[in-house]
Amino acid sequence: MHARVHITLKPGVLDPQGEAVRHALGAIGFNGVNGVRQGKVIDLDLHGIEPAKAEEEVRQMCEKLLANTVIENYTVEIL
Amino acid sequence: MKTAVIVFPGSNCDRDLARALEQATGRPATMVWHKETALPGGLDLVALPGGFSFGDYLRCGAIAARSPIMRAVVEFARGGGHVLGICNGFQVLLETGLLPGALLRNAGLNFVCRDVHLNVETTDSPFTGAWHNGGVARIPVAHHDGNYLVDDSLLDRLHGEGRVAFTYCDAMGNVTDESNPNGSVSNIAGVLSANRRVLGMMPHPERLSDPALGGSDGAKLFESLAGALAPA
Numbered sequence: 001m002h003a004r005v006h007i008t009l010k011p012g013v014l015d016p017q018g019e020a021v022r023h024a025l026g027a028i029g030f031n032g033v034n035g036v037r038q039g040k041v042i043d044l045d046l047h048g049i050e051p052a053k054a055e056e057e058v059r060q061m062c063e064k065l066l067a068n069t070v071i072e073n074y075t076v077e078i079l
Numbered sequence: 080m081k082t083a084v085i086v087f088p089g090s091n092c093d094r095d096l097a098r099a100l101e102q103a104t105g106r107p108a109t110m111v112w113h114k115e116t117a118l119p120g121g122l123d124l125v126a127l128p129g130g131f132s133f134g135d136y137l138r139c140g141a142i143a144a145r146s147p148i149m150r151a152v153v154e155f156a157r158g159g160g161h162v163l164g165i166c167n168g169f170q171v172l173l174e175t176g177l178l179p180g181a182l183l184r185n186a187g188l189n190f191v192c193r194d195v196h197l198n199v200e201t202t203d204s205p206f207t208g209a210w211h212n213g214g215v216a217r218i219p220v221a222h223h224d225g226n227y228l229v230d231d232s233l234l235d236r237l238h239g240e241g242r243v244a245f246t247y248c249d250a251m252g253n254v255t256d257e258s259n260p261n262g263s264v265s266n267i268a269g270v271l272s273a274n275r276r277v278l279g280m281m282p283h284p285e286r287l288s289d290p291a292l293g294g295s296d297g298a299k300l301f302e303s304l305a306g307a308l309a310p311a
Contacts, residue, residue: 013183013228014183014186014226014228014262016183016184016185016186016187016188016226016262017184017188020188064145065137065141065142065145066137068138068141068174068181070173070179070180070181071181071183071228
């Protein structure tokens with residue numbers, strides 16, 4: 001079983017890296033980009049976890065380590 | 080006064096910090112490896128050094144904050160112990176939840192490595208008492224993720240409770256946008272816990288704590304601690 005975690009900055013938290021990427025896109029001719037927010041994806045290869053409990057287990061991983069919930073949101077997909 | 084310095088894989092200011100503590104207290108600091116599960120007995124201060132613990136993987140300080148010794152450090156702090164976190168140590172303290180807020184990538188995206196000036200915003204703490212005559216401290220920063228952020232209500236609370244320890248300022252002590260090296264909200268360079276016994280700060284006082292290093296403004300922080308925590 002696999003899980004995929006998406007971690008993004010909360011709305012309102014400035015993302016200077018995303019802003020730098022937006023500028024760079026403009027510099028190479030992509031002028032239609034209003035904003036860029038950069039996040040991260042974490043893929044987990046799970047074993048020994050009951051499928052029914054996997055999502056909750058991965059949510060706990062996010063709360064306790066994978067995300068900093070002060071500034072980041074996360075979503076969990078079980079694949 | 081008994082002190083300990085926690086050492087993580089990737090710490091690189093641990094010896095500088097230990098030396099600054101020894102200079103102020105007259106006693107060597109105990110170096111404690113992150114895999115230990117208990118602190119030495121009778122400690123007055125635990126210090127978390129700068130560096131790049133665990134290569135800054137995931138988020139700066141995130142993995143160090145979950146290392147075995149940090150459970151003991153959190154327990155020590157919750158029991159009223161004094162804890163100092165400098166640079167990466169500040170990042171670790173935020174990740175443990177002992178201090179509020181988060182440190183983001185510097186607003187200018189660059190790693191900033193230079194001397195800055197700090198306004199000492201409160202002398203009502205064991206870390207800042209020696210600045211009772213006021214003045215501006217010149218202390219270096221060296222970081223990529225020092226852009227301090229808290230939400231507005233917490234920011235009001237930090238200001239209201241006098242828990243902003245240091246702000247970035249110019250040489251005259253004016254807290255200006257130009258003197259902010261990383262985009263931190265309200266130019267905040269260091270914050271105190273509610274009980275004022277935990278301090279996290281991005282600048283490195285240990286790096287200018289002896290005239291041989293080019294300045295000694297940073298030594299005042301360690302002198303403050305020695306004055307506040309040494310047995311009477």
